[in-house]
Amino acid sequence: MRLKSNDFDMNCIEMAKFLLGKVLVRQLEDNTFLRGKIVETESYLGGIDKASHSFNGRTPRNAPMFMKEGTAYVYMTYGMYHCFNISSREPGAAVLIRALEPLEGLDIMHKHRLNKVKNKQAFKSLKDIDLCNGPSKLCISMDIHKDNCNKLNLCDNDLLWLESFPNFNETLNIVTAKRIGIDSAGEEWANKPLRFYIFGNPHVSKRNRTAEKLIELPTT
DNA sequence: TTTTAGATCGTCT
DNA sequence: GACGATCTAAAAT
Numbered sequence: 001m002r003l004k005s006n007d008f009d010m011n012c013i014e015m016a017k018f019l020l021g022k023v024l025v026r027q028l029e030d031n032t033f034l035r036g037k038i039v040e041t042e043s044y045l046g047g048i049d050k051a052s053h054s055f056n057g058r059t060p061r062n063a064p065m066f067m068k069e070g071t072a073y074v075y076m077t078y079g080m081y082h083c084f085n086i087s088s089r090e091p092g093a094a095v096l097i098r099a100l101e102p103l104e105g106l107d108i109m110h111k112h113r114l115n116k117v118k119n120k121q122a123f124k125s126l127k128d129i130d131l132c133n134g135p136s137k138l139c140i141s142m143d144i145h146k147d148n149c150n151k152l153n154l155c156d157n158d159l160l161w162l163e164s165f166p167n168f169n170e171t172l173n174i175v176t177a178k179r180i181g182i183d184s185a186g187e188e189w190a191n192k193p194l195r196f197y198i199f200g201n202p203h204v205s206k207r208n209r210t211a212e213k214l215i216e217l218p219t220t
Numbered sequence: 221t222t223t224t225a226g227a228t229c230g231t232c233t
Numbered sequence: 234g235a236c237g238a239t240c241t242a243a244a245a246t
Contacts, residue, residue: 051238079227117241135238146230
């Protein structure tokens with residue numbers, strides 16, 4: 001069941017947890033579908049969050065973080081990768097999608113990943129588990145690029161949207177942790193518990209078993 | 221197994 | 234001009 005506009009009307013932290021267990025769907029030009037279940041997210045708050053791209057106000061790049069909730073914010077990082085976020089209700093806030101559990105179109109995902117890499121021999125042995133277990137890996141697998149997905153509203157286009165499982169109440173054990181790769185933002189904001197993932201799910205990008213602690217259960 | 225180095229360019233100062 | 238919300242390949246342990 002495809003998520004609608006008012007399903008996204010919530011704040012950034014609520015949304016980061018809400019998105020866990022939802023299915024990201026990408027329809028390609030040849031009408032094939034790629035699907036993956038969201039298993040890891042991070043909140044980037046508006047206004048006060050030093051680690052957020054919106055911390056210094058609105059710019060051309062971060063504009064989608066200020067657009068209607070449910071808008072895709074896709075940006076390039078390190079000159080060669082992309083990250084995919086979904087804006088939430090508050091201006092300047094968005095949820096980074098960090099990992100997916102691949103569900104459909106795995107062969108196409110493999111192809112996308114293989115195309116991007118130099119040493120194709122080594123990648124012949126790429127495992128399914130490594131297709132989408134990172135924010136830029138999932139963008140490569142799903143063909144999410146600044147040029148084709150940035151600023152899309154996930155409720156009114158046929159390239160990228162979200163679905164929930166109908167008649168399926170999965171009990172999710174959610175873990176919180178500090179966000180990844182933002183230490184330069186300073187201790188205070190680098191250490192906030194704004195990363196969320198499904199406890200025990202093997203597709204989470206990077207685990208920290210010793211620090212894993214359940215914070216909420218259950219959720220639908 | 222863990223650590224380090226390098227790739228590469230749009231964005232903002 | 235400096236720097237990444239990262240990933241891979243190579244090197245070190």
